Amino acid sequence: MKFKDLSQCYFKLEKTQKKLEMVDILADTIQGADSKEIGKIALLTLGKLYPDFIGIELMLAERMAIKSLAIATGKSDKSVQALLDESGDLGKTAHKLLENKPQSTLLAFTKQEEQQELSVLDIWEIFDSIAKMSGEGSSDRKIRTLSGLISKVSPLEARYIIRMVCGQLRLGVATQLLLEALSLAKTGTRENKGVLERAYNRTSDIEFVASTLFAEGLEKISKVEVKIFNPIRVMLAQRVSSSEELLERFGGKVALEYKYDGLRVQIHKKGTTVKLFSRKPEDITNQFPDVIEFINNAAKEDEFIIEGEIVAYDLQKDKILPFQQVSQRKRKHDIDKKISEVPVRVYLFDSLYAFGKSEIESDYFDRRQLLEKLVETNNNIQYSHQTVAENADDIENFFQQALENGCEGVMGKDISKGSSYQAGARGWNWVKYKADYVDKLSDSFDLVILGADYGKGKRAGLYGTFLMGSFDMIDAVYKTFTKVATGFSDKNLQYFYDVLKKLERAKPKEILSDTECQIWFEPSIVIEVTGAEITVSQIHTCARGLLGGKTDGLALRFPRFTGRIVEDKAPEDSTSNQEIHTIYLNQIR
Numbered sequence: 253m254k255f256k257d258l259s260q261c262y263f264k265l266e267k268t269q270k271k272l273e274m275v276d277i278l279a280d281t282i283q284g285a286d287s288k289e290i291g292k293i294a295l296l297t298l299g300k301l302y303p304d305f306i307g308i309e310l311m312l313a314e315r316m317a318i319k320s321l322a323i324a325t326g327k328s329d330k331s332v333q334a335l336l337d338e339s340g341d342l343g344k345t346a347h348k349l350l351e352n353k354p355q356s357t358l359l360a361f362t363k364q365e366e367q368q369e370l371s372v373l374d375i376w377e378i379f380d381s382i383a384k385m386s387g388e389g390s391s392d393r394k395i396r397t398l399s400g401l402i403s404k405v406s407p408l409e410a411r412y413i414i415r416m417v418c419g420q421l422r423l424g425v426a427t428q429l430l431l432e433a434l435s436l437a438k439t440g441t442r443e444n445k446g447v448l449e450r451a452y453n454r455t456s457d458i459e460f461v462a463s464t465l466f467a468e469g470l471e472k473i474s475k476v477e478v479k480i481f482n483p484i485r486v487m488l489a490q491r492v493s494s495s496e497e498l499l500e501r502f503g504g505k506v507a508l509e510y511k512y513d514g515l516r517v518q519i520h521k522k523g524t525t526v527k528l529f530s531r532k533p534e535d536i537t538n539q540f541p542d543v544i545e546f547i548n549n550a551a552k553e554d555e556f557i558i559e560g561e562i563v564a565y566d567l568q569k570d571k572i573l574p575f576q577q578v579s580q581r582k583r584k585h586d587i588d589k590k591i592s593e594v595p596v597r598v599y600l601f602d603s604l605y606a607f608g609k610s611e612i613e614s615d616y617f618d619r620r621q622l623l624e625k626l627v628e629t630n631n632n633i634q635y636s637h638q639t640v641a642e643n644a645d646d647i648e649n650f651f652q653q654a655l656e657n658g659c660e661g662v663m664g665k666d667i668s669k670g671s672s673y674q675a676g677a678r679g680w681n682w683v684k685y686k687a688d689y690v691d692k693l694s695d696s697f698d699l700v701i702l703g704a705d706y707g708k709g710k711r712a713g714l715y716g717t718f719l720m721g722s723f724d725m726i727d728a729v730y731k732t733f734t735k736v737a738t739g740f741s742d743k744n745l746q747y748f749y750d751v752l753k754k755l756e757r758a759k760p761k762e763i764l765s766d767t768e769c770q771i772w773f774e775p776s777i778v779i780e781v782t783g784a785e786i787t788v789s790q791i792h793t794c795a796r797g798l799l800g801g802k803t804d805g806l807a808l809r810f811p812r813f814t815g816r817i818v819e820d821k822a823p824e825d826s827t828s829n830q831e832i833h834t835i836y837l838n839q840i841r
């Protein structure tokens with residue numbers, strides 16, 4: 253497929269917000285792709301070069317893109333920057349610059365090649381080479397490669413190329429929409445999306461799912477199983493706010509485990525190779541060489557996938573330390589130093605693959621018992637503390653005990669037949685009951701920073717108020733929930749300014765907001781916010797469509813930043829509109 257054709261499809265996608273229409277547009281284009289290119293098309297359409305767990309990204313700084321555009325079009329950096337300031341959009345800037353480009357300003361070498369039409373695979377390969385350039389002089393090489401590419405393509409292609417290399421594609425196409433389009437393109441109906449989703453949840457690999465579907469058909473996709481070193485999309489929990497509710501949810505009998513406040517980890521082992529994946533899922537193997545050693549020492553089998561929580565641990569005092577400690581271990585540098593400063597312990601709670609087969613369809617107790625066959629416990633590795641409760645008092649006692657032991661609450665887990673591991677789902681087979689839910693006034697939410705207003709006085713020059721949003725799983729857009737200005741230290745404000753400055757954009761299409769703010773951001777950063785109460789709002793759009801009136805949304809009153817930056821959640825994993833709606837219903841009940 254020519255990249256030109258894919259660009260035309262992207263242009264049509266940009267013009268609509270309607271999800272069904274977007275699926276049709278995308279399906280129409282990708283049905284012409286062959287099995288060698290569809291995987292790359294799928295990745296590029298999500299703005300990626302590789303699946304997240306591979307860890308190779310295209311994230312050129314905006315100034316490099318500006319330089320490349322300037323070289324390719326014979327303009328000065330300043331005039332490109334001026335155009336960008338005007339439109340607020342790199343893609344439109346590139347488009348406009350190339351449309352107005354006089355022939356005489358073309359780079360000399362591009363003249364003969366100008367007619368060349370690049371395929372999607374050509375573009376992917378050039379992107380790949382840019383992403384892998386490193387070391388001395390790599391910035392220059394990236395700029396040269398990109399400017400060479402831009403000078404060969406049409407204005408429309410340049411629009412998307414420049415957005416892709418800077419991580420700003422913003423088509424409003426999320427994984428779910430893409431899966432639906434793949435289903436429609438290859439099987440003629442949207443109905444098979446579930447089959448594709450099942451395969452995606454087992455492999456976290458959209459490239460694999462798309463290319464297998466196109467090469468070998470739906471039958472093959474429906475048989476895709478868990479594979480070692482492909483992270484399984486994590487199972488998530490719903491919330492309850494009392495022991496009684498917890499018990500009721502499980503029909504009077506439930507397994508309880510401590511809810512450790514750390515970093516979720518999925519551990520894959522084959523021979524001596526061990527890889528660790530976060531809940532995102534990202535490969536975090538290099539950040540935890542100590543955990544790799546613990547696992548190799550404690551393993552009873554050669555091959556498995558298990559899950560647990562990494563917590564900071566004070567070995568002398570035999571005590572779990574707060575989340576803030578372990579979060580310091582999420583770093584790329586000075587790892588050895590941090591290992592001794594912040595020792596960790598792993599609490600294992602699930603097993604997902606063992607003895608050559610997937611266990612995700614197995615029931616809770618079977619998976620739990622299997623853990624004991626796979627890993628021994630010692631000072632560094634433990635199984636999560638567990639009990640079975642049949643009344644609310646027992647739950648309350650276990651809950652108090654969990655809090656006394658440095659945990660944030662308890663997990664309730666279904667023990668009935670069919671209590672499988674629901675990869676990629678936030679179902680009712682698992683619930684969480686946390687200390688903050690007990691006091692209704694301090695519910696906490698993981699929200700995405702969507703926009704900001706500049707601060708005044710001491711905060712002048714920095715962002716002072718942040719517009720916070722939550723992801724709507726059905727509409728696949730971010731909706732606004734509150735504006736937060738309290739709870740930030742001076743250090744926090746400087747940090748957010750430095751990080752968010754690079755993410756400033758024209759208002760992204762995937763944000764549904766009736767509230768204005770001075771600056772909009774690419775939805776990327778997730779932070780924890782508490783609040784007093786959820787109220788119906790005509791200003792905020794969260795849960796709009798789930799409530800009575802057409803314009804009714806939900807808003808969080810008296811919001812406050814807790815100080816916690818939630819690094820292991822992608823923005824689509826923020827507390828969803830649907831969850832917030834459930835919390836609201838509980839609150840009014």
Ligand code: ATP
Nearest residue numbers: 487488489509510511512515516561601636663684
């Ligand atoms: P939270 O921010 O409340 O941890 P979350 O969105 O990361 O929520 P949920 O599925 O809602 O994830 O809550 C369960 C989380 O609790 C898991 O992702 C995991 O990191 C952590 N956890 C701690 N102890 C356990 C346990 N015993 N069983 C399952 N998950 C546990």
